[in-house]
Amino acid sequence: MGIVIGPRVIDAGTSLLSVLISPVRVAAGYPSPAQDYFDGRIDLNEHLIKDITSTYVVRVSGDSMEGAGISDGDELIVNRALDPKDGSVVIAVLDGELTIKRLRITASGVVLQADNPRYPDIRVPDLSDLVIWGVATRCLHHV
Amino acid sequence: MSDARAPDTGRRIALVDVNCFYASAERAFDPSLEGRPLVVLSNNDGCAVTRSPEAKALGIPVGEPWFKIAPRVKEWGLVARSSNYELYGDISSRVMELLGRYSAWLEVYSIDEAFLGVKGTPDELLQLGHTIKAAVRRNVGVPVCVGIANTKTLAKLANKWAKNNPGLNGVCHWDAMPAQAREALMRRLSVIELWGVAGRLTKRLNGLGIHSILDLANADPVRIRERFSVVLMRTVLELQGTPCIPMEEERIGRDQLIFSRSFSTPITTAADLRQVMSVYAQQASARLAKHGLQAKVLNAFAGTSHYNPLDTSYPTVTVTLPLPTADPVLLTKASHALLPRLQEGIKYVRAGIMVTDLRPSGRQAPLPVFANPHEERGIGTLLEDISRKYGRGSVGLGHAGIRGGPDWSMERSMLSPRYTTNWDELPLVRAA
Numbered sequence: 001m002g003i004v005i006g007p008r009v010i011d012a013g014t015s016l017l018s019v020l021i022s023p024v025r026v027a028a029g030y031p032s033p034a035q036d037y038f039d040g041r042i043d044l045n046e047h048l049i050k051d052i053t054s055t056y057v058v059r060v061s062g063d064s065m066e067g068a069g070i071s072d073g074d075e076l077i078v079n080r081a082l083d084p085k086d087g088s089v090v091i092a093v094l095d096g097e098l099t100i101k102r103l104r105i106t107a108s109g110v111v112l113q114a115d116n117p118r119y120p121d122i123r124v125p126d127l128s129d130l131v132i133w134g135v136a137t138r139c140l141h142h143v
Numbered sequence: 144m145s146d147a148r149a150p151d152t153g154r155r156i157a158l159v160d161v162n163c164f165y166a167s168a169e170r171a172f173d174p175s176l177e178g179r180p181l182v183v184l185s186n187n188d189g190c191a192v193t194r195s196p197e198a199k200a201l202g203i204p205v206g207e208p209w210f211k212i213a214p215r216v217k218e219w220g221l222v223a224r225s226s227n228y229e230l231y232g233d234i235s236s237r238v239m240e241l242l243g244r245y246s247a248w249l250e251v252y253s254i255d256e257a258f259l260g261v262k263g264t265p266d267e268l269l270q271l272g273h274t275i276k277a278a279v280r281r282n283v284g285v286p287v288c289v290g291i292a293n294t295k296t297l298a299k300l301a302n303k304w305a306k307n308n309p310g311l312n313g314v315c316h317w318d319a320m321p322a323q324a325r326e327a328l329m330r331r332l333s334v335i336e337l338w339g340v341a342g343r344l345t346k347r348l349n350g351l352g353i354h355s356i357l358d359l360a361n362a363d364p365v366r367i368r369e370r371f372s373v374v375l376m377r378t379v380l381e382l383q384g385t386p387c388i389p390m391e392e393e394r395i396g397r398d399q400l401i402f403s404r405s406f407s408t409p410i411t412t413a414a415d416l417r418q419v420m421s422v423y424a425q426q427a428s429a430r431l432a433k434h435g436l437q438a439k440v441l442n443a444f445a446g447t448s449h450y451n452p453l454d455t456s457y458p459t460v461t462v463t464l465p466l467p468t469a470d471p472v473l474l475t476k477a478s479h480a481l482l483p484r485l486q487e488g489i490k491y492v493r494a495g496i497m498v499t500d501l502r503p504s505g506r507q508a509p510l511p512v513f514a515n516p517h518e519e520r521g522i523g524t525l526l527e528d529i530s531r532k533y534g535r536g537s538v539g540l541g542h543a544g545i546r547g548g549p550d551w552s553m554e555r556s557m558l559s560p561r562y563t564t565n566w567d568e569l570p571l572v573r574a575a
Contacts, residue, residue: 053241054282056563062574075569081282091572096175098572119575131174133284 048138054081056134058091058098065089065100067115070139076100078134093131094122100136153262155318156386157291158298159242159275160256161234162306164285165193168234169224171284172562172570180221184209185398186502188225188556192398225555226398228500229463232440233563235497236459237283239444243457245275249446254399254499258295265319272314292317295388296381299338300356304328329357329382339378339388344371356382400438402426403495409448410491413482416445420478423496424471431469431498438498439467441474443481445494456491458484463564467502474498 049055060074068089070076076091084090086105091098092112101112105127112122112130124130161167165183170176180197184190191198191207201219203212209223216223235254243249248260261268272289279287290302297317305315317325335345337356351370353359359367360382368376377387402423410416420443431438444459462477478496485491560568 051282053237057569058572059569060574061571064574070574072574076572080284093174094573096177098172098174098570100572100574114574133174 048077050079050137051081054134055079060100064114064116064119065102068102068139069141070100070115070136071141074142075140076136077138077140078136080134082135082137084132084135089136091133091136093133098133103132153264155261155263155268155291155293155316156295156298157246157259157261157268157272157275157289158252158256158295158302159259159279159287159289160302161238161279162286162288163193163195164235164255165224165226165231166195166198167285168231169227169559170195171234172230173559176222180219181224182207182212182221183224183226184557186226186500186555188223191223192226223557225558226500227559227561228440229461229561229564230559232442232461232463232499234283234285236442236444236461238279238285238287240457240459241279241282242275243446243455245271245278247447247455249457250493251401251403251444251495251497253401254442254497258298261291265316269314269316269319272316273312276313287313289314290317291315293384294381294386296338296378297384300328300332303336326357329360330355332356334359337378337382339374344375347371398501399497399499400427400430400501401495401497402430403444403493405493406491410445410494411488413485413487416485416491416494417479417482419494420481420496421475423494424474424478427496427498428469428471428474431501431504435504436501437467437469437504438474439464439500439502440498441477442497442499443478443495444497445481445485445491447489448492454489456486456489458486460484461564463561467500467504469504 045052056078058076058078060070060072060076063072065071070089076089078091082088084103086103088103090101090103090112092101092103093099094101094112099112101122102115104111104113110124110127110130112124114121166176166181169181169183176195178197179195180201180203181195182191182198182203183193185192188209190209191203191205191212194203194205198221201221212221212223215221231254238255239249239251239257242257242259246259246261250258252258261271263271268291272291276287276289279285288302288305290298290300290305291314292298292301301315301317301320304320305311305313308315320328332355333345334340334348334353334356335342337359340348347370348354348359353362359379362379364376364379364383367379380387404419404423406419410419423443424441427438427441441462441464442459443462444457446457447455458481460481462480464473464477466473468474474496481494560570562568562570
C-alpha cells in the first residue's frame with residue numbers, strides 16, 4: 001500500500017454520500033449475473049454539471065418565464081463560466097436582485113426579455129452595462 | 144534582494160487569496176450588498192471578523208464588538224451577517240479546485256488562501272495572475288488578489304501590496320517591481336505586517352533597532368537565529384530571496400483547523416485515501432477535543448504532484464456535519480465524502496482536511512485518550528486503544544459528541560441562506 005502513515009481504520013459505518021458499488025459477489029456461490037453489466041448508476045451530476053466550480057442551482061420566483069417552460073418554484077442549473085449569447089436564458093443583476101431573463105443581443109441594442117407578454121422588455125444601452133451572474137443551462141421543471 | 148548564487152529557473156510561488164473572504168462570499172449571492180458597508184460577525188454574533196472595504200473605510204476595526212456597531216447601522220447603511228460557514232466552506236472548496244487547474248503544485252493554506260507553484264518570466268506570470276483572478280471571479284464569483292515571488296514570505300508581501308495598491312489591478316509580481324519600489328515598500332511597512340511575525344516579537348525586534356521589514360531583511364540571519372529562533376531566521380532568509388519555509392502540516396487559524404500532508408509514495412486508490420482521510424479526521428478530532436471545540440463544517444481535499452503535470456487532479460468537497468461535533472466517527476465519515484470524487488489510477492501525493500465553524504463544545508473534553516497528534520506513530524496505537532475500549536464502530540464515541548451540543552443556543556440572527564449546500568435554501572431568482 002505504501003503510505004507513510006498506515007493506521008487502523010475506524011469503522012465509520014456507511015459513508016455520508018453513498019459510493020457507487022457494484023453488486024456483491026456471493027461468497028460461496030456463482031457471481032451475480034448482473035455483475036458484468038453493471039457500470040454504475042446514472043449520476044446526474046455527471047450529466048448536468050459541466051464544471052463543478054462554476055455551477056450553482058437557483059430557484060425561480062415568479063411567472064415571467066412561463067413561455068420558456070420555466071415556472072414559479074422550478075430549479076435552474078446555472079453555469080457562471082459560460083459566455084452569454086443572443087437567446088441565452090441568463091441570471092442578470094437588476095436593482096441588486098438576481099433576475100432571470102432572456103438575453104437578446106441585436107444590432108439595435110441589448111434587450112432583456114421576459115417569456116411572458118405581461119412583462120415589458122428592458123433595454124440596456126450596452127452589454128457592458130449589464131452584470132450577468134450566470135447562464136441557465138437546464139430547468140428542473142416540476143411536472 | 145534575490146540570491147545571486149542560485150540559478151534562476153523561473154520557479155516562483157504565487158499566493159492567491161480571496162479579498163474579504165466572508166463578505167465576498169455573501170455578496171456573491173446577494174448583489175444588493177455590493178458597495179454597501181458589510182460586516183460578518185463571529186460565532187454568537189459577537190464581533191466583526193470580516194469587514195468589506197466600505198466598512199473598513201468607516202473606521203470599524205477588526206474584532207469590533209457587535210453591540211458597538213449595532214447602534215449606528217442605520218446611520219451607516221451597514222449590513223451585518225452571521226457567519227455562514229456552510230457557504231464559506233463550499234465557496235472555498237470551489238476556489239481551491241479551480242486554482243488546482245492552474246498549477247500542479249497547490250498548498251491550501253487556509254480557508255481563503257493557497258500557495259501555487261508557478262514558472263515563467265515576470266510577464267508570463269503577471270499574465271497568469273490576471274488569468275487566475277478573472278477565472279475565480281467568473282466561475283466562483285469572488286474577487287482574489289495574487290502575489291508572486293521567489294519565496295512564500297515575499298509572495299505574501301507582494302499579495303499585500305497587490306491588495307493595497309489599486310493600480311496593480313490585484314496582481315503583483317515581486318520581481319517585476321523596480322528595486323527602489325520594493326525597498327520603499329519594505330521601509331514603510333513595520334515588521335508586524337510580516338507573515339509569521341507576532342506582536343510580542345515586534346517589541347523585542349524594536350529593541351534591537353529592527354522596526355521596518357527592510358531592517359529585518361538586512362539583518363544577519365545567524366544573529367537572528369541566536370537571538371530569536373530558527374523560524375525567524377527563515378523569515379529573514381526568505382526576505383532575502385532564499386526559499387526555506389516548508390509546507391506545514393497542521394495549522395490552527397482563527398476559526399479553522401487544517402491537517403494536510405504529502406506522501407512519500409503516491410496514493411492511487413480510494414481505499415488508500417480512505418485510510419489517510421481517517422487519520423486526519425482522528426487528528427482533527429483529537430485537536431478539537433483538546434481545545435474544547437466542535438466543528439460544523441469539514442472540507443476534504445487531495446492533489447497530484449507538480450512533477451507530473453499531465454495528470455493533475457484537485458478534488459475537494461465540503462460537508463456540513465449533522466451537528467457541531469468533535470466526534471472522530473462523524474468526522475471520519477464526513478471526510479470520506481471526498482472518495483467518490485477521486486479519479487482512480489491518478490497518483491495523489493497530497494491530501495488534507497480542514498474543519499471550520501468551530502465553537503466551544505460546552506463540556507469537558509470527552510476524549511482524553513487522544514494524545515499529541517504530532518506523534519504520527521502513536522496514532523495507530525491510539526486507534527487500537529479506542530477500538531478496544533469502545534468496540535469497532537462503537538456509537539459510544541458518537542454520543543459523546545452528539546449529546547448536549549450548544550448549537551440550539553448559538554445566536555445567528557443575521558444568517559444568510561446556505562445557498563449552495565441546502566436544497567431548501569437555494570438562491571432565489573426573480574422572474575418578474
